[in-house]
Amino acid sequence: MGLFRSDPVIPDPPNRSKREKCWESRDLFFSCLDRIDVVNPLDKKHDKIIAKECSKENKQYETDCVASWVKYFNQKRPFDIKKERMLKEAEEQNAEVIQMPGYRPGAIGK
Amino acid sequence: MIRTTNLLRLPQLGRLFAPTVLRNSRCLSHTFPRANELNEQVMKPKKPLSRIPVGGSESVREQTVKTGSTVEFSTGRALVLFLVVGAGLTYFFKQEKKRLEIQREAETNRGMGKPLIGGDFNLVDHNGNPFTQEKLKGKFSVLYFGFSHCPDICPDELDKLGLILENMKKNHGVTLQPIFITCDPARDSPEVLKEYLSEFHPDIIGLTGDYDEIKKCCKNFRVYFSTPRDLKPGQDYLVDHSIFFYLMDPEGEFIDVLGRQYDAEGAAEKIKQHISVYVPKDAREKQKQGWLGFLFK
Numbered sequence: 001m002g003l004f005r006s007d008p009v010i011p012d013p014p015n016r017s018k019r020e021k022c023w024e025s026r027d028l029f030f031s032c033l034d035r036i037d038v039v040n041p042l043d044k045k046h047d048k049i050i051a052k053e054c055s056k057e058n059k060q061y062e063t064d065c066v067a068s069w070v071k072y073f074n075q076k077r078p079f080d081i082k083k084e085r086m087l088k089e090a091e092e093q094n095a096e097v098i099q100m101p102g103y104r105p106g107a108i109g110k
Numbered sequence: 111m112i113r114t115t116n117l118l119r120l121p122q123l124g125r126l127f128a129p130t131v132l133r134n135s136r137c138l139s140h141t142f143p144r145a146n147e148l149n150e151q152v153m154k155p156k157k158p159l160s161r162i163p164v165g166g167s168e169s170v171r172e173q174t175v176k177t178g179s180t181v182e183f184s185t186g187r188a189l190v191l192f193l194v195v196g197a198g199l200t201y202f203f204k205q206e207k208k209r210l211e212i213q214r215e216a217e218t219n220r221g222m223g224k225p226l227i228g229g230d231f232n233l234v235d236h237n238g239n240p241f242t243q244e245k246l247k248g249k250f251s252v253l254y255f256g257f258s259h260c261p262d263i264c265p266d267e268l269d270k271l272g273l274i275l276e277n278m279k280k281n282h283g284v285t286l287q288p289i290f291i292t293c294d295p296a297r298d299s300p301e302v303l304k305e306y307l308s309e310f311h312p313d314i315i316g317l318t319g320d321y322d323e324i325k326k327c328c329k330n331f332r333v334y335f336s337t338p339r340d341l342k343p344g345q346d347y348l349v350d351h352s353i354f355f356y357l358m359d360p361e362g363e364f365i366d367v368l369g370r371q372y373d374a375e376g377a378a379e380k381i382k383q384h385i386s387v388y389v390p391k392d393a394r395e396k397q398k399q400g401w402l403g404f405l406f407k
Contacts, residue, residue, distance in 0.1 A: 014259070015305070015306070015309060016265075016309045019265055023262070065261075066259075066346050067346050068259070068261075068346045068347055068348045069261045069348075072261050072348055073261065073262075101376070102372060102373065102375060102376025102377075102379055102380070103371050103372060103373060103376055104370070104371060104372065104373045104376075
């Protein structure tokens with residue numbers, strides 16, 4: 001890979017450490033979004049506040065994760081939050097969360 | 111005259127009362143039954159001698175029956191026996207029912223004639239050697255479709271696969287053949303797969319191939335396949351795909367899918383159940399044709 005060559009570089013598949021680093025940066029960015037009450041980072045109306053409050057985290061996130069992953073995680077975030085809220089609500093209404101043996105915790109819908 | 115004939119018929123005791131009767135003829139109808147009752151009371155002990163065993167009274171006979179017999183149970187013991195046998199049979203039939211249910215489930219999945227899921231494929235393994243359905247024969251295999259650039263689900267599932275493999279080996283003594291088939295042949299060359307999979311479990315065999323072979327294979331396994339055909343090298347994209355483990359029998363035929371809802375133990379348990387009831391094809395055919403065949407239909 002030369003500095004002035006524009007050859008397309010076939011990226012290596014992310015390995016375990018790279019994946020974990022990406023997830024970590026994502027979690028940092030998302031916790032920053034939690035602080036400023038942004039659910040959907042892809043929503044244009046939040047662009048300003050994200051740039052103001054979480055630009056550092058966002059930059060790190062975008063360096064550690066490839067663009068397709070960033071897009072995927074950002075799209076996934078509102079759904080995860082919605083699901084979490086529904087479960088919390090159910091719990092507040094004294095609904096019992098049944099953990100079936102042999103199943104992952106919170107297996108339904110994930 | 112009637113009076114006298116009746117009196118004459120009276121047994122000895124009746125005759126004792128006879129003078130009274132004669133004196134007060136009006137009471138006659140009442141006195142006769144009384145005389146009869148008395149008569150019976152006196153007669154009772156006189157039973158036929160043949161009912162009493164020789165040399166013993168009745169009470170003695172009852173005693174000998176109680177102590178002499180070995181077959182007789184107390185109610186308590188009979189109850190315990192009943193419960194033990196009952197519980198045993200219930201357990202046995204429940205197990206058998208469960209076994210047949212799982213077998214039937216597998217049988218339904220196999221389908222008739224052409225397999226509904228699975229079939230031959232012509233791919234290349236991570237060492238560059240050809241890999242077809244033939245290689246599935248002789249051992250139970252677990253197939254997984256994915257791609258190396260998968261953001262979060264595939265790595266999770268592959269880690270789980272590693273746990274399942276270890277669990278099966280340690281707890282059930284079964285070595286499964288784990289296979290990872292890529293849905294993204296453009297980026298996942300044998301070398302890439304080799305490196306990628308080595309991080310999860312050393313046993314996992316990575317399969318790739320040309321676009322059409324992969325597409326056909328995904329179609330045969332009913333895997334949703336969305337990889338675009340013409341991709342520029344270095345392009346960054348994701349691939350949508352179904353996330354199931356496919357359990358294949360030692361004849362290379364499909365048994366069941368395991369969805370994402372299972373944890374490693376749950377999946378291992380399910381696989382173990384299928385393996386323990388597995389019957390080879392020849393034996394299955396024989397079962398169906400035998401006189402108990404109706405049970406397997």
